[in-house]
Amino acid sequence: MSARAPAVSYDARNTLGHRLRILAGIFVSIVFLFPIYWMVLTSFKQQVDIFTNPPTFFFEPTLATYKEYMRRADIVRRIVNTIIVAAGSGLLSIVVGTMAGYALARIRLRGAGTIGLIILLSRGVPPIALAVPMFLVARKLGLTDKHITLILAYSTFLIPYVMWLMRGFFLALPKELEESAMIDGCSRYGAFFKIILPISLPGLLSTLIFSMILAWEELLFALVLTNRYASTIPVAIAGIAGDTVNGANWGALTAVGTITVVPVVIFALLVQKWLIKGLADGATKG
Amino acid sequence: MMKSVPPAKTDVSRSRWRDQVGDLFERWSFLMPSILVLTVMLAYPIFYTIEISFASFDIATFGAGEWIGWANYEEVIGDYRFWDSLQVTLIYLVIALPLQVTLGFGIAFLINAEWWGRSALRALFIIPMVVAPVVAGGMWRMILDPLWGIMNYWMGLAGISSLDWFGDPKLAMAAIIIIDTWRWTPFIVLIATAALLALPKDVFEAAKIDGANWWSTLWSVAVPLLVPIIAATFVIRWLGAVKMFDIVLAATYGGPGKATNIINLFIYEEAFRSLRFAESAAMAVIVLVLTMVLTGIFLRGSRKLEELF
Numbered sequence: 001m002s003a004r005a006p007a008v009s010y011d012a013r014n015t016l017g018h019r020l021r022i023l024a025g026i027f028v029s030i031v032f033l034f035p036i037y038w039m040v041l042t043s044f045k046q047q048v049d050i051f052t053n054p055p056t057f058f059f060e061p062t063l064a065t066y067k068e069y070m071r072r073a074d075i076v077r078r079i080v081n082t083i084i085v086a087a088g089s090g091l092l093s094i095v096v097g098t099m100a101g102y103a104l105a106r107i108r109l110r111g112a113g114t115i116g117l118i119i120l121l122s123r124g125v126p127p128i129a130l131a132v133p134m135f136l137v138a139r140k141l142g143l144t145d146k147h148i149t150l151i152l153a154y155s156t157f158l159i160p161y162v163m164w165l166m167r168g169f170f171l172a173l174p175k176e177l178e179e180s181a182m183i184d185g186c187s188r189y190g191a192f193f194k195i196i197l198p199i200s201l202p203g204l205l206s207t208l209i210f211s212m213i214l215a216w217e218e219l220l221f222a223l224v225l226t227n228r229y230a231s232t233i234p235v236a237i238a239g240i241a242g243d244t245v246n247g248a249n250w251g252a253l254t255a256v257g258t259i260t261v262v263p264v265v266i267f268a269l270l271v272q273k274w275l276i277k278g279l280a281d282g283a284t285k286g
Numbered sequence: 287m288m289k290s291v292p293p294a295k296t297d298v299s300r301s302r303w304r305d306q307v308g309d310l311f312e313r314w315s316f317l318m319p320s321i322l323v324l325t326v327m328l329a330y331p332i333f334y335t336i337e338i339s340f341a342s343f344d345i346a347t348f349g350a351g352e353w354i355g356w357a358n359y360e361e362v363i364g365d366y367r368f369w370d371s372l373q374v375t376l377i378y379l380v381i382a383l384p385l386q387v388t389l390g391f392g393i394a395f396l397i398n399a400e401w402w403g404r405s406a407l408r409a410l411f412i413i414p415m416v417v418a419p420v421v422a423g424g425m426w427r428m429i430l431d432p433l434w435g436i437m438n439y440w441m442g443l444a445g446i447s448s449l450d451w452f453g454d455p456k457l458a459m460a461a462i463i464i465i466d467t468w469r470w471t472p473f474i475v476l477i478a479t480a481a482l483l484a485l486p487k488d489v490f491e492a493a494k495i496d497g498a499n500w501w502s503t504l505w506s507v508a509v510p511l512l513v514p515i516i517a518a519t520f521v522i523r524w525l526g527a528v529k530m531f532d533i534v535l536a537a538t539y540g541g542p543g544k545a546t547n548i549i550n551l552f553i554y555e556e557a558f559r560s561l562r563f564a565e566s567a568a569m570a571v572i573v574l575v576l577t578m579v580l581t582g583i584f585l586r587g588s589r590k591l592e593e594l595f
């Protein structure tokens with residue numbers, strides 16, 4: 001992707017316009033990154049440094065908020081829960097969704113087009129329309145506050161997502177690949193596992209990571225389907241942010257916010273090349 | 287699998303039949319797991335919501351009680367709060383979507399200027415995209431705080447008197463749209479970047495040789511080429527925007543008053559705070575139908591645009 005020069009910037013390299021464009025690009029990036037910088041910075045402040053006017057940029061950093069809040073709000077258990085749910089739903093969805101994406105892209109099936117369209121449309125289903133019945137059924141079956149419930153609930157939006165991205169990915173592969181494999185005596189599954197999956201690995205990986213991130217961030221289902229044992233970090237953040245009784249607890253908010261964001265950002269930056277390519281391909285070729 | 291077994295001594299037609307069934311089974315087996323999970327977790331809950339929406343809610347069994355026809359719908363449609371909330375949602379969508387798509391493509395143009403820092407900028411730009419929306423809401427609430435927030439401090443430096451971001455209904459909606467735009471524009475930038483890079487270079491060369499200026503090149507060459515992608519991006523963003531919940535919950539909780547009480551938050555409150563499950567189900571069904579119809583229209587519209595250009 002970076003090998004090709006963008007067609008739009010055909011204008012001469014060193015014109016004033018080009019320089020302005022670079023400067024504007026840098027400026028916009030700073031504007032977009034500042035809020036995160038400010039959150040991370042605030043999380044290392046003491047209470048007296050948070051509530052100041054003018055705001056403080058230089059101060060003695062402290063881990064006090066982290067230590068205090070970790071203990072009080074059960075953050076460690078929430079982190080473990082969030083990891084279990086994100087990994088579980090991500091893996092389930094990537095397996096199931098990739099197979100379906102392959103079927104829609106490559107296998108002739110009567111009615112599959114309709115099914116594909118329905119599943120695509122399901123991306124527009126407002127989660128609240130699912131949250132109400134899921135809560136009632138889970139309560140009846142004694143399945144609230146369990147990891148598996150959340151994992152299955154998340155698969156309702158992750159499977160269609162994976163399916164759609166991977167379908168686009170498979171459509172871009174040359175058809176001869178599995179045809180020749182199947183002529184050589186491979187079964188359809190053999191061709192899928194031995195030929196198709198290995199070349200799709202970058203797309204597969206970026207889709208998996210992005211699915212896990214989506215699950216990691218999810219709030220509504222976690223709010224509705226868990227209360228104590230399987231509760232996740234976003235629920236804790238919503239609790240802190242919505243706590244109007246004790247006023248704004250910005251220390252806690254920024255500390256837990258940083259804990260939530262930093263691992264995901266590191267992960268995303270590590271695989272950013274694949275991530276960008278996978279997402280962009282999925283979006284433009286879908 | 288079955289094809290590789292030679293049908294040596296068995297009845298030929300029977301084995302062919304078995305081959306066909308086996309083949310059909312194998313084909314569908316790729317799709318079956320998804321269909322299974324989505325039927326249980328997606329289709330069934332939707333049907334259950336529809337069932338509850340036509341019934342009275344029985345608190346004792348915590349399920350659908352007796353069938354009461356359209357009564358829940360009548361009640362919901364007569365409820366001004368429902369309409370207010372729909373209106374709030376509409377305002378948010380009408381402002382946020384075009385804003386984000388335009389900004390996204392504009393910024394993609396800026397950060398793809400050729401220089402040595404380009405790939406770094408592109409990588410940094412995905413960071414806001416992976417910030418949990420609930421964190422984004424909380425974090426911006428701090429930034430926009432009327433007393434201690436850094437935004438009002440900066441605006442004070444620029445000579446603008448401090449704004450009560452979360453006290454004024456219009457400003458609160460503006461705040462929600464700002465936060466949402468901050469969170470989602472990078473996603474559009476990413477798609478737009480791919481689209482810009484895929485533009486055919488020779489067309490631009492030709493335009494340049496023909497003496498087209500910058501503006502007419504943009505307007506009559508680049509934009510028509512980009513229209514299908516812009517339409518597709520709009521649809522993708524729409525599918526996300528109708529789920530708007532986390533940011534509002536963390537930043538304003540629908541306030542001040544009901545000024546930012548987006549429909550998803552309203553239904554959530556009605557169901558899980560007021561325990562009015564039957565009415566909530568009716569509202570959810572209405573919203574579901576509205577969303578589906580609009581999504582269908584947008585999908586068709588974007589196909590049409592693709593054919594036109």
